Amino acid sequence: MWTREQRYRRLEEATPEEIASLLEIVHACPFRQTFHIQPPMGLMNDPNGLAYFDGYYHVFYQWFPLGPVHGVKYWYHMKSTDLVTWSDEGPAIRPDQDFDSHGAYSGSALERDGELYLMYTGNKRDENWLRYPSQCIAVMNQSGEISKWQDPVISKPPNGYTEHFRDPKVWKGDAGFCAIIGAQRENLTGTVLLYSSPDMETWKFDGELETSLPNFGYMWECPDYFELDNSGVLIFSPQGIETKDDEFQNIYQSGYLIGNKVNLASREFHHGEFKELDRGFDFYAPQTMVDPHGRKILIGWMGLPEIDYPTDKNGWAHCLTIPRELSIQNGKLIQTPVEELQALRKQKIKVQAHIENEIKSIEGLAGTTFEMKIKVARLDAAEFGIEFRANDRKKTVLTYEAKRKRLLLDRSLSGEDVGIEYGTGRACSLDSEIVTVHLFVDVSSVEIFINDGEEVFTSRIFPEEDGQDIRFFANHGSVDMTVEKWAI
């Protein structure tokens, strides 16, 4: 149990010796990742300030340094030239002003005049623990030095909205700067608010983004609006959505609306239905950026609020997803791993497999951290699937039910339990037959891209260290597949 005092203890109060001993505990954790962005210690959550700036991809993330809890938040900074190797730039925005004294909360980045503008939510609480959110600006120069503007640019929520007013996403529109901010109406429903500014300094509240979801959860976090393939896309993370069949199984959701481009004058957004971005166990608060190749790249938080994780006992929690390129196909947002990730590939093995009413391993095919691509050539089994990070006792299982075109990820036997109050299975149905399964497996996570990104399952798993086996199975029939696997 962490006291409020412990959760609001600042990094600056820790001695170097304390930091070193916290790191030592983290380093002893068997679940540290190898190719995912993870905090050096403490808890990470939302990715923030994604941008390509000054020759680098920049990723910041929400960070409480001194333990695996949601304490007072900093921005931590990583940068990369290739989206694969990340250099650790250390703490970036600190909660050191009155207006952000209880956390430098999530926000976004925009390049302007050779500097990177970071717009974020200052979270302040008073002695009665009442929350005062504001939207603030910090500016990073090309040396990586960050200076905050003296006062918030948006000092409080507009009338009619509660103190849940956060996560500005800023962009440059035709007529000036635009920002979209997650909010809660006074009737306790979630929405997003539009602001505009000629200079990033003076912001005008324009009104709500007019969606056809007036009563969809009690809060919308981390909104991200962008245009792609001639459509308008709103990604956000609503809280308070009820479970429906295979959908909305996690504590909080993360998904998107696709529609026409938003008319900023009327603020109208005509869109289709809300779809989940990910069908796995651990995915929240994604953010996007555009890179010089014109790619729209998404990175999510591979974690969820209010859930304990097995790494807590080693003083850290969570990681980010691999970067994924977005596109739109058939009214759906498609995520594919950025091609730069191929740089991670080491020893390759490629086999053709025929599996028939059996479960079997393939000689030489095993591992704890790997990329694996399965191409289904012919399928007449009722079910087929893959077990991975397995040993005699434990396994994570992906099963395809051919008749229902339904995929099921089962982590009931993965290893150490996590979030079991929200179930141990996640499932979704495909529009078409299964063709490809593409896995990225790290020490304590799996990201599974189905049919080149039509669906994605992103999940933490906490397997046993010798859980290296990979097995394939087919029931009531057979399957022919090509399997390519690269050690990472």
Place this chain on the structure above:
Amino acid sequence: MWTREQRYRRLEEATPEEIASLLEIVHACPFRQTFHIQPPMGLMNDPNGLAYFDGYYHVFYQWFPLGPVHGVKYWYHMKSTDLVTWSDEGPAIRPDQDFDSHGAYSGSALERDGELYLMYTGNKRDENWLRYPSQCIAVMNQSGEISKWQDPVISKPPNGYTEHFRDPKVWKGDAGFCAIIGAQRENLTGTVLLYSSPDMETWKFDGELETSLPNFGYMWECPDYFELDNSGVLIFSPQGIETKDDEFQNIYQSGYLIGNKVNLASREFHHGEFKELDRGFDFYAPQTMVDPHGRKILIGWMGLPEIDYPTDKNGWAHCLTIPRELSIQNGKLIQTPVEELQALRKQKIKVQAHIENEIKSIEGLAGTTFEMKIKVARLDAAEFGIEFRANDRKKTVLTYEAKRKRLLLDRSLSGEDVGIEYGTGRACSLDSEIVTVHLFVDVSSVEIFINDGEEVFTSRIFPEEDGQDIRFFANHGSVDMTVEKWAI
């Protein structure tokens, strides 16, 4: 060679991993002390803000975290209930404001209304590297939280003085608050300036303290004025004093004037001659505090500016002296180790020794960290002395020349060299015969109190790890002594 950029790199820019790896290098150093305050990493210099407050002794010190160089300075905080065991309170004042952007330089502490007021020098440089000093206030509450006042209380040096204007020592006088500040006149001579204030906020420049040393070095650092045994005492650290016989051998000096109590109206100080506080190799910038027992306690920096030390290669430098109680005897400031240090004493050995035209060890008497008290009962040798931290090759030697009543500390063979451009011997003459020699030896230092504090030799030494031998010698005669030694 450290670049300006490296020296002005902030702790806040370092990642936790970098801090841990810096600490690892420090921990591998064979010269880490066991009972002296030393920095966790980086460079320490002046003790700051000495105070007894809220049930604790507080010691802050000047600190550059990221290497063994004089970079951008922080205040680091240690506290103790007994002056022996110190708890590490971490970084305290950070150079995070415009007015202290290039260092939170030295200063002092004063309790007021249940809070500890820290008055310090804000050091700022502009793009042309011109220096702008100011005097600033930070306030620490009983939870150890420190908040800075928004603006310096003394924004610049008065007319007639250069930018060398620093190290405020503040106290509460009969008519209000007083501060004494180290300064340099425009004719490039050193002095100290008096300021007064009704409220710590508005300060009036009263003028110089009128001493009889109008031309004594080019700068006076770290002034400390206090009254003791009905006298006025001014301790300061003048720079630019020339060597004279055995005196003023170090690069910079540290000493005191004793006189009448200063008349704050006339600012006149009638005093005797300037005397060095310490006769060893490494002592500078001491500061004092009064404790609830009425004791005046002094702690110094066991180091000197502009000298390289063997620990530099392990990423740290310097320590503080043990706390010493001050008294005045025969117009001289007497320093004795505070009695609480007896808590450090472990195994004791006590022997009577007769040494005659020989050098000899005493069975069971050896060690690397220890306290040793020698009482001379009878002496008819021309010279006698002690070798310690010795092995077959190395030794540190204290020799007493009976005829001249002169003591000589020789570190030419101590171990790794340090500051040899300023010589390898330090000496002083006593007013009376030698009676007691009291040593505190740590892994890489020795503090020697002669005749119950009449003279003190404070020095870093960097011996070989197996240098544990202790030997006594007498030439041209004999000496009878009682030796008490405690392992620490």
